[in-house]
Amino acid sequence: MAGSLAQRLDRSLSHLKGVAVLPLVILAVPWVQEIIDQLVFGGRWNLPMVPGGPFLGVLTAPFSHGGFGHLISNSLWFLPLSWLVLAKSRGDYLAVWLGVYATAIPVWLFWHQASHGLSGVIYGLLGYLLLIGWLERRPLSILLSLTALFAYGGALPSLLPFLSPPGVSWIGHASGFAGGVLAALAIHREGGS
Numbered sequence: 001m002a003g004s005l006a007q008r009l010d011r012s013l014s015h016l017k018g019v020a021v022l023p024l025v026i027l028a029v030p031w032v033q034e035i036i037d038q039l040v041f042g043g044r045w046n047l048p049m050v051p052g053g054p055f056l057g058v059l060t061a062p063f064s065h066g067g068f069g070h071l072i073s074n075s076l077w078f079l080p081l082s083w084l085v086l087a088k089s090r091g092d093y094l095a096v097w098l099g100v101y102a103t104a105i106p107v108w109l110f111w112h113q114a115s116h117g118l119s120g121v122i123y124g125l126l127g128y129l130l131l132i133g134w135l136e137r138r139p140l141s142i143l144l145s146l147t148a149l150f151a152y153g154g155a156l157p158s159l160l161p162f163l164s165p166p167g168v169s170w171i172g173h174a175s176g177f178a179g180g181v182l183a184a185l186a187i188h189r190e191g192g193s
Contacts, residue, residue, distance in 0.1 A: 008140050019090055023082035027075055030063040030118065034071050043067060048116035049108050058101065058108045064116040074118040081125035081152065084144050092128070092187055099179035099186070100124035107175045115169035120176030123159070126152050127180025128187075135188040 037045040047060035065071040085093045100121050107115070126148055133145025157163040159177055164170035 004139075019086045019093075020083060022086065022090070022093070023079050026082075027078060027118075030065055030071055031075075033063055034065055034068060038068070046116060048114040049104060050114045051108065051110075051112055053108075053114075055108070057114075058104050061104070061116040062100075062118050062121050066117070070117055074122060077122045077152070077155075078118050078125075081122055081129065081148070084129055084148060085125050088132070088140065088144060092132070092183070095183040095187055096124045096128045096180050097121065099128075099181075099183035100176045101179070103175040103179035103182065104172075107171055111171050113169065113171075115172040117169075117172070119169070120172045120179070123155075123173045123176035124180035124183070126155065127177035128184045129180075131181050131184040132187065135184060 033045075033047070037043055046066070047057065047064035049057040049061035065074065082093065085096060103124075104120060129144050129148035130153075131145070133142040135141075158165070158168065158170060159174045161170045164173070
């Protein structure tokens with residue numbers, strides 16, 4: 001059993017080396033957007049998800065931030081959580097993104113405030129990681145879940161409106177988390193990857 005776990009971890013790490021660049025490429029998009037925004041538009045070129053606005057805002061919101069502080073903070077969470085999900089598979093990573101976008105649509109339709117930033121995706125990655133180990137009960141999945149819980153579990157209180165800092169879109173965090181949970185349920189129902 002121990003050899004089997006070591007072999008699985010070795011395969012996962014080898015796989016991760018091949019896809020480790022993917023989150024960096026994704027992260028380049030909001031960085032380029034923010035640099036252009038600050039240099040050319042003085043911080044006024046945002047691409048948020050606006051209530052009653054065009055659907056395009058749902059797609060662009062993760063790649064738009066309210067300044068470099070917002071973007072740096074999200075970058076520091078996005079990369080390691082992305083790599084944890086990618087240690088399992090690219091299909092699972094794609095499922096999280098699709099789940100996050102699916103759960104953003106009701107927020108876009110019914111919520112009264114605009115929101116943007118990678119934090120919805122971050123919470124989607126976290127939601128997926130916390131649930132997949134419990135659902136699959138495989139050594140790698142359990143290890144990923146425990147790593148996410150111990151490293152990032154402290155972020156869970158901001159899913160609640162009364163514990164979320166002022167000006168932070170708790171609904172964006174909660175909908176992203178729900179998207180990650182949906183992705184984990186879909187992956188598990190499909191039979192894993």
